[in-house]
Amino acid sequence: MLTKSSTELVRQRNSVLVLSVLRRHGQLAHTEISDFTGLSSATISAITTELEKAQIIEKSEQQAASGRGRPRVLLRQRRDCGYLIVVIISSDAVQYSLVDYAGKLIDRFSEERSHDPSGAGRFVQAVRTGLSRILDRSKISQEKVLLISISSKGLVNSTEPVLVWSPIFGSDQIDFESALRPEWQAKVILDNETLLVAAALGAREEIVKGADFRSLAALSLGHSIGLGIVRRGNETGQEVSAPNFGHMLHMAGGGLCRCGTRGCIEAYAGFYAILRSAFEVPLDTIPAKFVPVAELDKIAARARQGHRTSTFAFRQAGLALGNGLSRMLSLTERMPISITGPGTRYYDLLRQGIEEGLGQSHIVRMEGMPEIRVVPDEPILVFEGHLNRALSVIDQDIVISGVQGGE
Amino acid sequence: MLTKSSTELVRQRNSVLVLSVLRRHGQLAHTEISDFTGLSSATISAITTELEKAQIIEKSEQQAASGRGRPRVLLRQRRDCGYLIVVIISSDAVQYSLVDYAGKLIDRFSEERSHDPSGAGRFVQAVRTGLSRILDRSKISQEKVLLISISSKGLVNSTEPVLVWSPIFGSDQIDFESALRPEWQAKVILDNETLLVAAALGAREEIVKGADFRSLAALSLGHSIGLGIVRRGNETGQEVSAPNFGHMLHMAGGGLCRCGTRGCIEAYAGFYAILRSAFEVPLDTIPAKFVPVAELDKIAARARQGHRTSTFAFRQAGLALGNGLSRMLSLTERMPISITGPGTRYYDLLRQGIEEGLGQSHIVRMEGMPEIRVVPDEPILVFEGHLNRALSVIDQDIVISGVQGGE
DNA sequence: GATTATTTTCTCGACAGTCGAGAAATTTGA
DNA sequence: TCAAATTTCTCGACTGTCGAGAAAATAATC
Structure with a gap:
């Protein structure tokens, strides 16, 4: 309308x-x-x-x-016009950053995360104390905090700051809006982590290419698999979305995933899946909760020396990713793909599978292989994405609400 | 920007x-x-x-x-403010309609299509004479035709009126812009047929639901498989897209598709695929160019009487569609799905497979089964979609270019 | 040191657009 | 015939952008 x-x-x-x-x-x-x-x-x-x-x-x-x-x-x-708190939730820690209106980092600390699975409620409590702490340390008054920008892996509601599904809490939904509203009058936004990576890459790309930029996808490889897509909007800047890619169906009735479903992409390409497949554990084994990177490094080392099942595990992962990407491309336009996250260190082992998986689809056979780049420094991109999005939200809000009220 | x-x-x-x-x-x-x-x-x-x-x-x-x-x-x-020609390309005929600015149909005829495959060039020629013919019959001057709106099955370039891939001409691209420019100064737009179906359904839905409408997908079942998605845009009306759904990968290394790739959804759910599977022809057999509907009706009748391989064929088709839809939903938000096209007459046979195929994915298990509706009268929706889109394009153009020039 | 050239910022009037209020127009009902 | 009701039209106020040129402030030049 x-x-x-x-x-x-x-x-x-x-x-x-x-x-x-x-x-x-x-x-x-x-x-x-x-x-x-x-x-x-x-x-x-x-x-x-x-x-x-x-x-x-x-x-x-x-x-x-x-x-x-x-x-x-x-x-x-004006730096002191308002402040922004960035909360980055990862599997083992939560990082809090206080940023001023000009985008300058003022304070930052991380807190270990307890690995007990029972604690969606307790986790929210921890976030609340973390937020209080970063505010206290800086002596900034609470009204000056205009926005709290949160990111996590998992599936996020597109209109409200509700974590619908996450690798750690499963379907235990977390509604940050209602959790923080009693204490904070700041606006709360929540984004998928890989969406922010895509947004950051998109912003960089637009600076280079200007109006020629069309779209781009970011694929994050790690314990779980994330995907972000950014497209040039009509005039309203860029449009980003974070599909539920890791849990897209790879193969009906396939390996058991952490989410409880069978055959998700993650059940082939997540770290735990590579481990499972390398040790030839049955595919319906309940996945490990957490896999140390050192463990995967060992498998990778063996694969690089030609060990058969280790090589096979990475190849299977690559195929799942490639098939999934081809399906994504069938539903969108052709776009370059940036691969990021801790999994990029195994890209040499994944590559062939990815390319073969892509090549099995009509769209890639017709339009050719998409451009694939490897961008390892994911945390920087996540923070950059936070700033891009959060500060432009603040700009928007400040103009709509604040201009005539200022004097 | x-x-x-x-x-x-x-x-x-x-x-x-x-x-x-x-x-x-x-x-x-x-x-x-x-x-x-x-x-x-x-x-x-x-x-x-x-x-x-x-x-x-x-x-x-x-x-x-x-x-x-x-x-x-x-x-x-004013009806005579300008005119619109709608060209609907289907597998066996091309229909030309002349419509006035108020959306009223003035003249219409169909022309049989020669089935010779060699003729992308000849086909363009036929379209040109068809356009001249409908103009001659109506005694309207050529400058009064403001827009030519064309639709076809297949993959369409999103910015220019270029048919990138189609079931009939394959990768023989057809650029309608350059083909018609010498004779016509009217703007030329080209859309995928199922995209127009989705647009029409979206418009109807928005009238009913108003601001509550969010998004919707249209799935067209026939000799080939089409998908259109419509989403409520920020303020610029609705956004529609027509992904290459029929040729999305269903199963790596699967049945041979008309497009030459193996394992496309169409290679399981297209009419020719159901036929192939019902007669237990090997899956790498080169697909039939054209399947009479009567032939499929016979298989359906047998299936309804409990014939095993016939039932299996429809079930396989349903599974491919269901898996594909679940993948689509993994990449978008949850949305209702309207099924249309000649294949709807077999919906009773497809249904179980579709639902099972959908249920195999994490997203459906989590968010529940999407609402599925059956809307059989596809041709009406296609034409309605043409009018919706074309006339609003005309409105836009007329205001931008014509208002001050009018006096 | 005064003057001129140059560049940036600010100001003013013209023009385009929307809005609210009320006038003008026109029909129905008493 | 006149009052009530309803729609359309018009006017002045307000907001916004723009182009032109004035004002400000510095560097170069004589």
């Missing part, structure tokens, strides 16, 4: 536009903003004075010497 | 909005347009007088008696 437009909406969108170029390029002068946005100088004046009055941006005292002429005055976000 | 907004853009969008409610509800009075759009009466006045001057809409002489008070004057599209 279409909806009506008004002149106020125009100002809102242009204000967000100004903030977004400021975010992308750091501090900028009046003229530069005008160049980047395509808006006239007069409009930039109007918008920036408004944003300055609302205490969202400020004039930087550091003058950029720009040859002769009136010196430029640089504008930048 | 975000892009700048201006007040002119606001007028453009609101004009398109006015045209779209006019299209949805037929002729409307000033006040009603105001109610439907949420725009103020003054704005409606401004926009409608502009559109009337540009000869896009007109006052209807038929006065709607509305009790006491000043009588309403109804506004409606």
Whole structure:
């Protein structure tokens, strides 16, 4: 359904536009903003004075010497305009980061995670104390925290911050919104981890390719398997999604997965699955809860020396991934694939299987093999994705709610 | 990348909005347009007088008696504002329809299709003469034809009107844009047939559910298998896509498909595949080019009487469809599925397999079985989808290009 | 040191668009 | 014939963008 437009909406969108170029390029002068946005100088004046009055941006005292002429005055976000807390949940720890409005990291710590499975409720409690702790350490008042951005592996509700399914808690849903609302008035968003990786890669790619960028997928290999897809939207920036790829059906009636279903991709390509297959344990064995990476390294070493069942295990994993990717490509357009996560260290062993698995489908035979890149540093990408998404959400909210209220 | 907004853009969008409610509800009075759009009466006045001057809409002489008070004057599209030609390519015929700007069918005929496979070039030639013919018969000048909307089964380029792969011509690409450009200055669009079915169903659904509508998939069963997905977009109406579902990998190294690959869904669920499987022909047999429906009806009749291999054939087909749908659902959100096409007459035989195939995946076990509806009248939906899409494209183009030029 | 050239920022009036209020138009009912 | 009701139209206020040019501030030049 279409909806009506008004002149106020125009100002809102242009204000967000100004903030977004400021975010992308750091501090900028009046003229530069005008160049980047395509808006006239007069409009930039109007918008920036408004944003300055609302205490969202400020004039930087550091003058950029720009040859002769009136010196430029640089504008930048006010760091203390608001704060962001990033919570990254991984299988063995939870990392808390406090970030200011300009995207600068202020404080960070990690907390070990207890491995007891019973504790969805206890886990939420731990997150709440973690959040209090990072706030206390920084002496920032709670109202100044505008957004709490959480990420986890698993399946996430697309509209509300609810963890629908996760490798650790299974179908024990966690609703972060209602869990944090009593204490925090900040907005809470939750994203799948690999979605954030894809978002970060997409943002990088768009800087390089500009308007030529179309789409991209990120595949994360580890104990579990994640996939994120980012597509260029019409005008609303990029669209990202995190399908339930690890638990897509690879083979009906196949190996038993941690989720309880048979034949998921993860049941062939997850770390525990590779272990199981290398030791020729029956495929209906209940998977190990946790596999040390050292264990897999040993199998990989043997595979590299030509050991048959070890090689076979990685090959099976590759095939499952390749078949799955081909199915994903059948449902989307052709796009490059970036492989990331701890599993990238075995890419040499997985590669042949992946390519063969891809090649078994009509779409790949017709359009050719998609471009595959290996990008090992996943944690950096996750954090970068958090910042990209969270800060642009803050920009949006701040403009919609805060501009006229600032003075 | 975000892009700048201006007040002119606001007028453009609101004009398109006015045209779209006019299209949805037929002729409307000033006040009603105001109610439907949420725009103020003054704005409606401004926009409608502009559109009337540009000869896009007109006052209807038929006065709607509305009790006491000043009588309403109804506004409606001018039928002769422009015309649309709809070309529906199916496996045995090509249907041409001439439609006026108000969506009324003016003329229609079908032409048999020669089954010779060599003729991508000859086929394009046939389409060109078909288009000339429908224009000649109606005595409408060529410039008045604003859009030619074509549909076919197969894989379509998402940005240009290029048929990338089709059941009949294989990888012999057909670029309708360059084929028709010398004669026609009308815009040319090409969509996958099942995409249009999905679009039509989505539009119907949105009328019923309004803002509650989220997404929906249409599955077309026949000689080949098609899938269309429609999702509610942010504010830009609905987003539709037509994945290459029929040739998604069902089972690595499986039955030989018409496309030359092994193991496609179509190689299990297409009419030719059901035939092959019912007669226990080896799965690597080159598929029949064309299967009369009567032939399949016979198999279905036997299956309904309990004949084993016939039942098995339909069950295998259902499993392939169910597995494929579960994979699709793993990559999207949960959505209802409408099954359409000639294959719906065998739905009683397919159903169990489809449900079992769906149930083998994690996503369905977790979220439950998606709602499945059977909607047999596919041709009507295809045409309805054509009109929905084509006329809204025309509205958009007409507002962008034509409004100030009208006077 | 005064002047000129150059560059950036700011300001003003014109123009486009939406909205609310109320005037004008037109029919029904008393 | 007049009042009530309803729709359409019009006017002034407000918001927004833009182009042009004024104002500001520095570097180069004489």
